[in-house]
Amino acid sequence: MTTKRRSIALFRACSALAGVALIAGCASTPESVAPKSNGWVKDEVSDSYVFGYPLVLMDVSRAAATGSAPGQAAPNTLRHAQSLPPVGASNPPEPNLDTLVSSGWLDLGSEPVLISLPDTHGRYMDARALDMWTNVVWSTASQSSERANGLKAQTIAFVPAGWKGTLPARVKRVDVSTRYAWFLARIQTRGGADLNAVRRLQRGLRVAPLSAWDAHGKRAAQADAPAGAGLSGDPVATGTPASQVAALDANGFFSRLALAMEDNAPVPDDQHALKILGDIGVHAGDAAQLPSGSKDTAMVSAGLADGRTRIATPPSNLLAGNGWTWIGDDAGNYGPDYALRAYAAWTSPGLPTSRDEVRARVTQDADGHALNGANRYVIHFTAKQMPPVRGFWSITAYTTNGALDGDAPVRIAFGDRNGAHRNRDGSIDVHVSADRPRGGGNWVPVPQGDFRLVLRMYAPKPQATDGSWQPPAVERQ
Structure with missing residues (x-):
């Protein structure tokens, strides 16, 4: 396919x-x-x-993210999101409510840069690095069978093109053809008190140039970047680069x-x-x-x-079904498909590979009408139509410009890890509305006006990207 x-x-x-x-x-x-x-x-x-x-x-x-100004960090350091994004957040567009993100820009101009990931002890985590053309040069996708139950401790060396030298033992080498690279790591959280556990894992992330590591693969002392209290979702940079x-x-x-x-x-x-x-x-x-x-x-x-x-125009080779659209197997590895690469950068800066995550979007109901908070909708997943994932999945509503609803009484992403109630036949009815439905379960809160939905599938199975599976339609009630 x-x-x-x-x-x-x-x-x-x-x-x-x-x-x-x-x-x-x-x-x-x-x-x-x-x-x-x-x-x-x-x-x-x-x-x-x-x-x-x-x-x-x-x-x-x-350029916007690196430096010494407030909200910036030096190259080869990480900033850590300390809380989920607030209501009304729109930078970056479609902020993530499932994970806390650590992000940093690597400068490989003079030597390799090494990043150590901690053992997550069963908690879902993924990480990736993109070159400056938005191609994913490395990710935890190869560990997809493990990621649903956490990652093991590991160290990766991002190496500039043509570099010849010796790396510490048991360090994975990744060659990068561009001087700079963008690194992101996401750790799943349920919010509230659970955020403290994620913050402890974030402190286990370490990044430093090779010269700051000794022959035994131990990171030398180096000041960490200050915690990014305002950093949330999938950060692109301070300000609005797009x-x-x-x-x-x-x-x-x-x-x-x-x-x-x-x-x-x-x-x-x-x-x-x-x-x-x-x-x-x-x-x-x-x-x-x-x-x-x-x-x-x-x-x-x-x-x-x-x-x-x-x-800004969806390419013809997007996957589509029941009003939803998403990028298939080529995500993060675009080759000469410049139209798809540009569209992905415009809609989803930092998009991972299709083995890391799939993001499907819908703006219309089953009858082709724009989704609007004045109506009530249901998404019916049959027992055999559940999002095919090794990790987990969620659905989040955004305004038409990709912001979280500023007037929402709650800020949640509904998914299989926050109490999804199944029907007797194993199916799930997801209620999509501005007001909490009767019973209050399986609810995606939406803005009062027009909105869009994003279905995120973490560590998806092949069916999510080869066209053999489609999300169900959004049915107006």
Whole structure:
């Protein structure tokens, strides 16, 4: 299934690039044969925006999160969420109510950086690291059979490209092609007094460059980053990086992209995308020199607008069923599928692989009407239709801009780990409404206006991503 979808994506990508090449070829035709066209400028700016968006977003996020200002942390340190996000939280979008997150930006410019994970003693935990193009270079997905019952203590070394040296014994090596990497670890919590147990595990997370470790694999003394009391959900950075990127004009965006590529080079398979960038005057390490003729300027603006629209448009190779959509097996490992990679970065910064987590979204009921808190809904999971997970699952409601409802009387994500009541036949009816249903069980509280639902499946089984399983429809009562 994965191979088929990737083949389709490659065909679509190659077809699109071929079209651009054809337009570019026509543009070079002598004027005696045909009028010179600059339509290629719009197409190549748009294609290049889609290609470069993940790197620019990551670069802006890293710059906003690292430093000495309040809310920032130095590179190669972790900030720990100490509480679940408050009502009304929207940064990052769709904040997570199932876990506390530890997050940090790694600088591999001079040497490897090592991270130690503690033994969680049966508590669910996952961790991952992304390169600057949002590809997941390492995660605990390979330990999926174990993660449902916790992780064992382990140390991972993130190594810069071309580094030759010796690592401490029993340390797993992970090569990273970009200078910077983003590390996240999530520990499951039920909130309340349970948060204290998670905080103790967070203190067991250790990160330091190789030079701070001795030959026995012990971390030398190093000050920890201050606890991030305001850090919650899946943090991207302090501020709103996506809004900052959206505010960049064409010169600002492509200059940022060019400078970021100097330390974070694309992979060899991206040569055609780099050629297109060169066509519009974008080269690694240099300020962008975009086409600036009287007609070209308008084409650049049009291409920028088109690129912004494309990254927010669901690609055709998303999985879909009963109104829900989600990214399948290609999550976190996008290859040349630049459209899917950009969409994932725009909707879910830091998205893990499909073996770590699946996030399915729905905005409409079974009849195609927008979900609205003025109505009551039911999601009926038959005994054979439960979300296929090795870990656990939950459903959370958000406003249309991805915020937790600021007027909600409670702040919960309903799931199989917080008292789900089954019917006699083993099925589960999940009640979705603004007001607590009669009996109060299996309830997802929602905003009064339009909203969306996110179904999270932690350590999912293959059925969740190969298209053989679908979430049930949201039925209006």
